[in-house]
Amino acid sequence: MNKYKVLTDSNLVSLLKQRDRNAFAEIYDRYSMMIYYKVNQMLRDENAAKDLVQDLFTSIWEKSDFIRDNVGISSYLYVASRNRVLNYIQKGKTKSDYLAEIGKYSLQVSDETLEKLDEKDLMLLITSEIAKLPAKMREVFELSRLEDLSHREIAERLNLSESTVKKQVQNALKILKVRLAHYNSLGIMLLIFLRSN
Template sequence: MANYKEATDKELVSLLKEGNKEAFAEIYDRYAMPIYYKVNQILRDEEMSKDLVQELFTAIWTHADNLWDDANLSGYLYVASRNRVLKLIQKGKTKSDYLAELGKYSSTVSYDTLDKLDEKELMLLVMEEIAKLPLKMREVFQLSRLEDLSHKEIAARLQISEATVRKQIQYALRILKSKLANYSSLGILLLALFREN
């Protein structure tokens, strides 16, 4: 390919998987700086952010076979960099310092990419918030969403009215939606939990 600057991301990924250094250089030129700016918005440390981006692109080069042929390359790179930021934070930085920025950052990534890369991480976040619900509300919500019992079955098991079950679920949904408002990338995973009935 004569002009890599005109190549689509899909074409570049295909060439990268064949070990094409020019394709890799073009991917780097397109995405390294935007990703660096996003990472640095969260970490607020230029050297650490540069190191993280370099490590990300080194991993992309050495593990190019792991890329899907039809991957949304920008989405993949943003999610991969965000996951590296999360790991860095988990290793010693205070999570609360970065959560607001991280929430904004995660909203820039497509649902499809997140579904492929992030389902376990997102489910852990949801489960943490469910665990913080008041005891009775949590019990009702878990029976409804995690054990898939009907309102009638829950009412019979807990010896409460169906109206109480309905209200507890509605309250739980309001609480969870407000707690997870910054994580718009929860997408399909949350839709399954947050249906209204």
């Protein structure tokens, strides 16, 4: 058994700062797919997302001394990936109004708040709330958010009208936003995961 798999994130960061390649590999294995998913959800560009995530992990290897000991690595990666996406947007590599809105909102959320996020708990919370949606609404919502299908594709797959699909997604968003409203640090998660079509 790989001894690094049982180490805490804090232990891995300490080893990373000592230039331990196996610790770096374990951090990469734990978090690269999650970070890629979030970046790709913001950019909707697989190649750009892969490049940004690769750049991020290269950077943490090269600049591991700059990672503060009291910051969880998942939060650090989340903040760093968000900043790279914002830089990418600001350099004009993409012009989408949707991305501009994410950028504007993201800047309103402090890094300190984001550093306190426990990514796994938040995703479990969101997944749990989605599971509580009415069956048909949940099915439509998951096809929209998890499989990234358009309203038209969902309508064709489920033999529904596009307007019904749109209404189901809107209703799901309303329900989830109400249920998650008291988690004020979820703003970014909601924008990424619960985006509007």
